[in-house]
Amino acid sequence: MPKIFVTRRIPEAGIRKLEEKGHEVVVSPEDRVLQKKELIEALAGQNYDAVLCLLTDTIDGDVLDAAGKQCKIFANVAVGFDNIDLVAAAERNVMITNTPGVLTNTVAEHTFALMLAAAHRVVEADRFTRAGLYGGWAPMLLLGNDLSGKTVGIVGLGRIGSRVAYHAVKGFDAKVIYYDVARNEQFEQEFGAIYKASVDELLPEADFVSIHVPLLDSTRHLMNAERLRLMKPTAYLVNTSRGPIVDEAALVDALKSGVIRGAALDVFENEPKLASGLAELENVVLTPHIASATEETRSAMSALAADNIIAALEGQTPPNLVKKM
Numbered sequence: 001m002p003k004i005f006v007t008r009r010i011p012e013a014g015i016r017k018l019e020e021k022g023h024e025v026v027v028s029p030e031d032r033v034l035q036k037k038e039l040i041e042a043l044a045g046q047n048y049d050a051v052l053c054l055l056t057d058t059i060d061g062d063v064l065d066a067a068g069k070q071c072k073i074f075a076n077v078a079v080g081f082d083n084i085d086l087v088a089a090a091e092r093n094v095m096i097t098n099t100p101g102v103l104t105n106t107v108a109e110h111t112f113a114l115m116l117a118a119a120h121r122v123v124e125a126d127r128f129t130r131a132g133l134y135g136g137w138a139p140m141l142l143l144g145n146d147l148s149g150k151t152v153g154i155v156g157l158g159r160i161g162s163r164v165a166y167h168a169v170k171g172f173d174a175k176v177i178y179y180d181v182a183r184n185e186q187f188e189q190e191f192g193a194i195y196k197a198s199v200d201e202l203l204p205e206a207d208f209v210s211i212h213v214p215l216l217d218s219t220r221h222l223m224n225a226e227r228l229r230l231m232k233p234t235a236y237l238v239n240t241s242r243g244p245i246v247d248e249a250a251l252v253d254a255l256k257s258g259v260i261r262g263a264a265l266d267v268f269e270n271e272p273k274l275a276s277g278l279a280e281l282e283n284v285v286l287t288p289h290i291a292s293a294t295e296e297t298r299s300a301m302s303a304l305a306a307d308n309i310i311a312a313l314e315g316q317t318p319p320n321l322v323k324k325m
């Protein structure tokens with residue numbers, strides 16, 4: 001009977017699928033991130049055929065070696081796979097899979113939750129109200145900005161970026177401009193989106209900049225101090241992709257000194273730590289990497305990771321096999 005290790009408690013859907021296939025599933029008893037040493041200890045000598053892992057697990061050559069030669073697949077419960085050394089996996093003939101698509105709508109919704117929360121100062125206003133500071137309606141109280149009719153700049157028009165663009169156009173009559181290494185002329189025709197040949201060209205025109213590129217060597221600190229200065233002083237930056245794409249210390253400076261008006265972040269450069277000074281700022285909305293965290297979507301991600309394992313153990317190519325970009 002194939003044996004599968006799950007690195008942390010996840011929604012039942014995936015576990016059930018694996019068990020229904022007759023696989024033995026061992027879930028880490030610790031409901032927390034396993035340190036590399038602990039993960040190696042949990043895997044070594046156990047002859048697992050597959051590992052279901054999370055974006056908080058660092059999967060490198062040492063971990064793959066600990067799992068052993070019989071281990072065919074590490075199925076990551078995330079779209080991003082920047083936590084996995086793909087070269088080390090390829091060298092050891094271990095398949096790596098992710099969970100794209102099933103979380104697109106949820107992450108796009110969360111992006112709007114953040115965008116609107118920042119521009120309408122929702123969290124700041126909530127703090128204000130709870131603190132007993134509300135003394136009655138006032139014409140100048142907590143003025144924010146509209147999203148409707150504004151220019152939304154999408155960096156990375158993939159699955160999530162294009163869904164955000166769709167909502168911006170359809171729901172908010174916004175103008176969409178985008179930058180991506182791959183141009184999508186069909187999307188441009190359908191939704192009137194305008195392609196910009198570089199991030200530098202996009203930034204000065206956008207009222208909202210939303211980041212949806214994967215974390216790669218080419219996208220690390222894509223939003224640095226210099227690029228933040230290219231944004232309008234009235235603009236907002238939203239990041240639901242990966243923290244290290246934004247230079248967080250530079251963002252704190254930009255928010256403090258009025259280089260940009262506001263920001264909203266679901267991801268951080270050194271999770272779970274926040275850059276010094278970030279949490280003290282009123283003009284930033286922060287959520288703890290929960291953009292895909294709805295009951296529906298986390299169950300679907302769990303089930304999709306299981307599908308990938310089932311396919312791999314049946315000798316098929318898993319539906320979401322990833323390769324190095």
Ligand code: NAD
Pocket residue numbers: 079080081100101103107155156157158159160161179180181182212213214215216218219240241242266267289290291292
């Ligand atoms: P995707 O692969 O469909 O889209 C990524 C897009 O970025 C592609 O169109 C690609 O061409 C483009 N791209 C790649 N490198 C680029 C570069 N250097 N410059 C410009 N464009 C570039 O992925 P997706 O499903 O839309 O997910 C996007 C990212 O969102 C993931 O990689 C993941 O890191 C992140 N994500 C975060 C959460 C969360 O919980 N906050 C949830 C899901 C996904």
